[in-house]
Amino acid sequence: MELTDYEIIQLCLKGNQDAFAEIVNRYKKLxxxxxxxxxxxxxxxxxxxQEVFIKLYRTLDKYNPEYKxxxxxxxxxxxxxxxxxxxKKIETTSVDEMIYEPGHGEDPETxxxxxxxxxxxxxxxxxxxxxxxxPIILFHQHGLSYDEICKVLNEPLSIVKNRLHxxxxxxxxxxVTIRREEAL
Numbered sequence: 289m290e291l292t293d294y295e296i297i298q299l300c301l302k303g304n305q306d307a308f309a310e311i312v313n314r315y316k317k318l319x320x321x322x323x324x325x326x327x328x329x330x331x332x333x334x335x336x337x338q339e340v341f342i343k344l345y346r347t348l349d350k351y352n353p354e355y356k357x358x359x360x361x362x363x364x365x366x367x368x369x370x371x372x373x374x375x376k377k378i379e380t381t382s383v384d385e386m387i388y389e390p391g392h393g394e395d396p397e398t399x400x401x402x403x404x405x406x407x408x409x410x411x412x413x414x415x416x417x418x419x420x421x422x423p424i425i426l427f428h429q430h431g432l433s434y435d436e437i438c439k440v441l442n443e444p445l446s447i448v449k450n451r452l453h454x455x456x457x458x459x460x461x462x463x464v465t466i467r468r469e470e471a472l
Contacts, residue, residue, distance in 0.1 A: 293357035297348050311357075312341055318358065318430065319365050325425050326369040328414065336372060340365045355439060362432065363440040366422060373418075412462040420455035423448055 291299075293314070299307035319340050324333040343364055351360055413424060426432045426440060437448050 294353045297351055297353075297357070300345070300348050308341075308345055311344070315358065315361050316341075319361060322362060322365045322425070322430060323369055325429060326366065326373065326422075336369065337365075340368055343368060356436070359432070359436045359439050362426070362430070362436070363442075366426075366440055370418070408463060408466055409459075412459050412466075415462065416455055416458055420451050420458060423451045424455045424459070427452055 291310070293311065296307050296310050300311070316337070320333060320337045323336045323340065324330065327333050327336060340361075344361060347364070351357065413421060416424065422441060423437055426437050427434075432440065434445055434448055437443075438445050441448065443451075
């Protein structure tokens with residue numbers, strides 16, 4: 289039978305350092321993708337994801353089992369990324385650095401249009417102010433619930449809903465503007 293996150297954490301707190309490897313295996317993809325989406329640099333994302341797990345390990349005794357471990361991990365991840373962004377003022381990834389491999393069976397034109405649309409959406413998301421970008425990433429790209437986003441961002445539900453609503457409108461406006469420019 290598979291151990292729960294809380295049971296694994298209890299093992300870690302009792303000195304079983306190998307138990308933490310299971311936590312890393314369960315959450316490495318989630319942590320890495322959040323870091324990568326916020327930082328937009330593959331090399332830095334790997335290093336920062338490692339820092340997140342070090343911080344998680346060092347603060348396991350502060351974990352409150354009343355909440356999902358994933359929510360707590362996401363909060364630590366986003367807070368660390370925000371600190372790094374504030375300190376370093378990391379620039380977003382250029383479109384030229386993005387890699388895309390078309391799916392099997394797609395003709396080149398369809399593949400190109402799909403890449404172009406993905407790049408436009410990524411650019412639009414990256415151009416949002418941080419307070420709107422984070423809820424969009426957490427909700428649409430990582431599937432967090434409103435309540436989980438509230439806990440991660442330490443904001444009330446009304447603020448989270450409002451920011452998501454405004455962010456969607458901002459994205460829609462940006463994408464409509466891009467389509468109009470392309471039509472000219």
